[in-house]
Amino acid sequence: MSVMDRTSLDESPLADLHTIASQLSIDGYRRLRREALIDAILEKQSGEGAGESSPRRRTRTRRTKTTEPAEAVSEGASSDDAAAEDTRDDAEAEDTRDEDEPAQRRRRGRRGGRTRSVGRDDAPEAEAKEEPAEAEEAREEEEQVVEGVVELLPNGSGFLRIHPPEPSDEDVYVSAAQVKRCELVAGDRISGPRRAPRRSERFPSMVRIDTINDRPASEVAEGTRFDDLPAAFADERIRLGSEDPTIKAIEWLTPFGKGSRVSIVGGSRAGKTEALLRLARAIADQEGLQVSVALAGVRPEEISEWARAGVEPAAAVSFAASSDAQAGAVERVIDQARRIAARGADAVVLIDTLDGLHQSAARKAIAAARNIVDGGSVTVIATGAKPIGGETTVITLDTALASTGRFPALDLAASGTIRPELLVGEAGAEAIARARAEALEG
Numbered sequence: 415m416s417v418m419d420r421t422s423l424d425e426s427p428l429a430d431l432h433t434i435a436s437q438l439s440i441d442g443y444r445r446l447r448r449e450a451l452i453d454a455i456l457e458k459q460s461g462e463g464a465g466e467s468s469p470r471r472r473t474r475t476r477r478t479k480t481t482e483p484a485e486a487v488s489e490g491a492s493s494d495d496a497a498a499e500d501t502r503d504d505a506e507a508e509d510t511r512d513e514d515e516p517a518q519r520r521r522r523g524r525r526g527g528r529t530r531s532v533g534r535d536d537a538p539e540a541e542a543k544e545e546p547a548e549a550e551e552a553r554e555e556e557e558q559v560v561e562g563v564v565e566l567l568p569n570g571s572g573f574l575r576i577h578p579p580e581p582s583d584e585d586v587y588v589s590a591a592q593v594k595r596c597e598l599v600a601g602d603r604i605s606g607p608r609r610a611p612r613r614s615e616r617f618p619s620m621v622r623i624d625t626i627n628d629r630p631a632s633e634v635a636e637g638t639r640f641d642d643l644p645a646a647f648a649d650e651r652i653r654l655g656s657e658d659p660t661i662k663a664i665e666w667l668t669p670f671g672k673g674s675r676v677s678i679v680g681g682s683r684a685g686k687t688e689a690l691l692r693l694a695r696a697i698a699d700q701e702g703l704q705v706s707v708a709l710a711g712v713r714p715e716e717i718s719e720w721a722r723a724g725v726e727p728a729a730a731v732s733f734a735a736s737s738d739a740q741a742g743a744v745e746r747v748i749d750q751a752r753r754i755a756a757r758g759a760d761a762v763v764l765i766d767t768l769d770g771l772h773q774s775a776a777r778k779a780i781a782a783a784r785n786i787v788d789g790g791s792v793t794v795i796a797t798g799a800k801p802i803g804g805e806t807t808v809i810t811l812d813t814a815l816a817s818t819g820r821f822p823a824l825d826l827a828a829s830g831t832i833r834p835e836l837l838v839g840e841a842g843a844e845a846i847a848r849a850r851a852e853a854l855e856g
Contacts, residue, residue, distance in 0.1 A: 417459050423452045431455065455815045559624075560586055561605035564598050568729050570746045574604060574620060587619045596623050596631050597753045603627055640752045645784040646674040648806060649836040652703070652762075652793065654696040660685075661692050663822035667846055668829045669837045670807040672703075672760050673785025675794040677802060680811035685823055686797040687716060687766050691812060693795060694725045694764050704754055705762045708747040710740035711770030733770060741775035744768075748782045748794075755790035765796035776802050826853040 423431065431451050435443035438458040440670070443451060450759045536602035563578040570590035576582055586608045588598070598604070606624040611617055626634045648671035654661050670676050678686050681766055698705050709730040728750070729743035744765055751761035763783075768776040780802045783794035801808050808829055826849060835843040 418455070420452060420456060423455060424475075460803045474539070510683050528793070555611065557610055559605060560608050560620075561603065564588065564600060564604055566593065566600045566604045567744070568727075568748070569595070572598065572600075573617070584616075585617055587615075588623075589616045589619070592620060592623055594749065597634060597756060598623075598626070598628060599750070599753050599757060604631075606631075638818070640756050643756070643784075643789060644787040646787050647795075647833045647836055648785050648791075650785075651696065651837040652700065654693070655699075656692065657691050657697040658696075660689055660822040660824065661696055663824045664693070664809055665690070666848055667824065667826055667833060668807055668809045668831050669796075669842075669846075670793070671785075671829065671837045672793055673783060673791040674793050674795075674807050675780050675783040675805045676793070676807040676809065677780070677797065678797045679800050679806045680808045680810065680816075680825075681799070681813040682816060684811040684813040685816040686811060687712070689809070690764055690766050690795065690797050691720065691723060691725070694720075695723065696854075697762055697764075699726065703760050703762050704751075705764070706747050706751065707764045707766075708744045710743050710768075711735070714765055716766075735770075737770055737772050737775070740770045741772065744771065744775070744779050748779055748792075751792045753784060753794045755784075755786055760791045760793070762793045762795070765794065768798040769795050770801060777804070778803055806833070828849055 418426075418434070423434075426434075428448060431448070432443060434455055435446075435451060438455060440451075440454050440458055443454065446454060560574060560576065562576045564572050564573040565575050565578070566572040570593060572588045572593055573581070574586040574588055576584040576586070577725055588604075590600070596604075604623050604626050607621045608618045609621050611619070623631045625631060651669055651671045652674075654665045656662060658663070678689055680686050694705065694707060697703060700806040705725075706728040707720065707725055709720065709727045711731070711733045714732045717727065717732065720727050720730075728747045731743045735743075747763055747765075751763045754761040765779060768779065771779070776796075776798070780794055780796060781804060783806075784790050785791045796802075808831075810828035812823050812825040815821070815825075830850070831837070833844070834846055838846070
């Protein structure tokens with residue numbers, strides 16, 4: 415091996431430096447930093463390079479299929495020609511070593527046995543089993559533990575903010591699978607090892623999540639399944655406190671509470687979306703409620719309208735999206751609300767609309783609402799052409815009243831709440847019954 419100076423060593427890849435160190439028999443070279451490794455190579459060369467009589471130690475690597483072995487040198491060639499050819503073969507094998515090794519490992523795995531390296535008789539057996547330098551560097555990256563606050567994105571993934579609440583280049587990406595597996599909620603403080611960004615990535619990524627709010631992640635994720643938590647009828651009313659005539663009529667004649675399943679139904683142009691938007695404004699002012707909006711299958715103009723009204727949707731897809739895409743948008747928001755409720759808080763999800771979803775997906779969205787005994791709650795308020803089934807409150811809007819500008823446009827005869835006495839008391843429930851009777855008589 416020719417003696418290399420510092421300039422050429424500085425320009426060499428780390429894998430080549432490891433190869434040179436291996437040939438020079440430098441102990442523990444894989445644990446050395448780049449500069450220390452170059453110093454060790456130069457020091458070793460200065461001690462051995464001048465001695466021509468010193469035996470040359472050469473390590474041979476496994477060859478690719480296109481590399482001919484040294485035995486292929488013709489018998490008529492001189493010994494110097496054979497040595498030169500052998501040196502070139504060694505160089506080619508070293509250059510292609512990192513690229514070929516994964517494929518060789520796959521082939522070895524399929525055969526179920528080990529592939530022996532050609533010409534590595536004088537290399538230590540442990541060294542032959544070492545992984546490439548890139549894998550070792552990846553392990554070192556994984557050992558860098560980070561801690562920060564979770565900020566979730568509409569697509570279900572999120573970021574670990576190192577310096578919350580402001581984003582920074584040090585933030586770490588958290589995959590949607592990790593968010594779902596660990597039941598993460600926006601604002602959770604988590605910690606765990608990260609890995610460096612790959613070629614097409616901008617941010618590093620979490621390898622795993624070790625702790626959530628100073629508790630082991632396994633304890634948080636292994637809690638009782640949300641669907642198995644005991645539920646009760648809503649008994650804590652959500653007060654709206656709005657002067658809007660439609661919202662006032664909904665609050666007093668079709669009350670709902672924390673954990674209610676609410677459908678706002680009616681024909682086309684009955685004002686379902688407008689009623690939901692006004693409800694969202696009223697509920698957003700309620701302390702202790704975490705409100706999120708999912709727009710699925712709506713007009714593009716309505717998506718912009720919600721944003722202008724100060725209610726930013728957590729997920730939004732227009733009616734041009736497929737039923738599966740609409741269901742996916744709703745499911746992401748519902749999953750987040752379920753995680754909030756499982757932690758003991760109260761979440762409200764407003765959905766416009768369920769009409770574009772498959773029947774099973776629509777039922778699943780409505781069924782997510784529940785009042786957890788001695789725990790949190792999920793309230794779902796959704797619009798649709800007709801009730802899905804299983805609602806605790808149905809708000810029916812009258813198209814004829816809405817189209818002529820007569821508000822509140824509430825069809826009281828077709829509207830109602832199950833067990834209203836739990837929300838408004840016996841006297842309030844009797845008042846609602848009398849109003850319904852009067853509407854039926856009229």
